[in-house]
Amino acid sequence: MELAEEHLLGTLAYLQGLLGLLNLVVLPRVGSPYGRCTSARFGRPIPARVAWIVQELPALAAPLCECARASAQRLRSWPNGVLLAMFFVHYVQRSLIFPFLIRGGKPMPLYSCVAAFLFCTYNGYLQSRFLSQYAVYSDDWVTDPRFLTGFILWLVGMLINIHSDHILRNLRTPGETGYKIPRGGFFEYVSSANYFGEVVEWCGFALASWSVQGAAFALFTFCFLVTRAKHHHQWYLEKFEDYPKFRKILIPFLF
Numbered sequence: 177m178e179l180a181e182e183h184l185l186g187t188l189a190y191l192q193g194l195l196g197l198l199n200l201v202v203l204p205r206v207g208s209p210y211g212r213c214t215s216a217r218f219g220r221p222i223p224a225r226v227a228w229i230v231q232e233l234p235a236l237a238a239p240l241c242e243c244a245r246a247s248a249q250r251l252r253s254w255p256n257g258v259l260l261a262m263f264f265v266h267y268v269q270r271s272l273i274f275p276f277l278i279r280g281g282k283p284m285p286l287y288s289c290v291a292a293f294l295f296c297t298y299n300g301y302l303q304s305r306f307l308s309q310y311a312v313y314s315d316d317w318v319t320d321p322r323f324l325t326g327f328i329l330w331l332v333g334m335l336i337n338i339h340s341d342h343i344l345r346n347l348r349t350p351g352e353t354g355y356k357i358p359r360g361g362f363f364e365y366v367s368s369a370n371y372f373g374e375v376v377e378w379c380g381f382a383l384a385s386w387s388v389q390g391a392a393f394a395l396f397t398f399c400f401l402v403t404r405a406k407h408h409h410q411w412y413l414e415k416f417e418d419y420p421k422f423r424k425i426l427i428p429f430l431f
Contacts, residue, residue, distance in 0.1 A: 182310045188302050189392040196396030203403040222289050224281030231292035232271035238300030239264040242308035255313035255323065259385050262330055263303050266377065267296075269338065279345055299393060306389045322386055329380025336362055336373030344370065357416055364420075365428035367412055368405035372426055375401060402426055 222230075239260050242248050250256045317323050339361050347356045362369035378397045382390035405426040412419045425431055 178309070181305070185302060185306050185310060186388060188298070189306075189387075189389045192299070192302065192392040193395045196392070196399035199396070199399045199403060203400070204406075220286045221283030222286060224284055225275045225278050227284035227289040228275040228278070229271055231289050232267055232296055234293060235296035235300035236264070236267040236271045238297075238304040239267075239308075242304045245308070248308040250311060251308050253313060254315065255317040256307050256311055258318060258327075259311070259381070260304060260307045262327070262381055262384070263307070266334060267300075269334070274341065277341075277345060279348075299396075302389055303393065306387065307385070311385070311387060311389075323384045326380045326382070326384025326386075330377050330384060331380070333373045333375070333377030333380055337370050337377060338373075340370035340373055355415060357412065357419060362428065364423075366405075366424045366426055367409040368401070368426055371401040371405050372428070375426070 242260070243251060251260065340358075340363065343358050343360050343363060347358060348354070358369070362372055366372050375394075375398050378390075378394040382394040384390070402425075409423075409425040
């Protein structure tokens with residue numbers, strides 16, 4: 177039974193990577209119904225705060241469920257516990273902190289909320305189950321250069337993401353409407369600094385975990401966000417004549 181599930185987790189990881197690559201083809205054609213790209217054709221609108229809590233919750237619940245299992249023997253190992261904690265901390269921020277910081281926020285279409293809920297369920301199970309039951313690391317893995325570099329990247333990426341969200345929330349004063357050019361932080365280098373932070377975060381997680389499961393998640397994240405970042409960048413260029421032309425789309429100085 178355990179061998180079958182371990183094989184399943186490997187298959188799900190490769191499938192996640194393929195789905196990420198598929199996003200590169202599909203999303204530019206169908207669009208990404210979120211924020212300023214929201215369209216009525218993607219279903220009934222859901223209040224932004226409610227949508228964020230609901231859709232991110234499965235990825236928060238999965239690690240908690242694994243920690244509660246008496247059979248989660250691998251979590252007694254420091255590397256497994258720290259890696260699962262990294263995953264857990266991100267979703268504490270995303271499902272229990274970020275939604276309550278939203279100021280107004282455009283409603284999210286039902287389609288987007290359901291799709292995100294399903295992905296978080298899928299990925300929450302994949303990452304949590306792998307780290308709690310099947311990932312094998314030596315006790316000194318937490319001192320390995322790959323783990324240390326990955327952990328630093330994860331932490332820096334999360335901080336960039338949180339700081340960028342803070343900048344976006346405070347673009348307008350209470351009662352003010354309209355769009356503004358985000359400035360400060362990594363927005364001085366790329367149009368989607370919040371996405372850049374999330375890509376760095378999960379690339380760091382993938383490096384620290386040194387696993388197919390972590391790499392698949394990082395690949396999916398990049399493929400999904402790069403299309404959104406391209407759309408945001410083009411929108412800014414069309415909306416603002418004075419938009420900084422030296423800003424890249426997602427990766428500072430490169431792309």
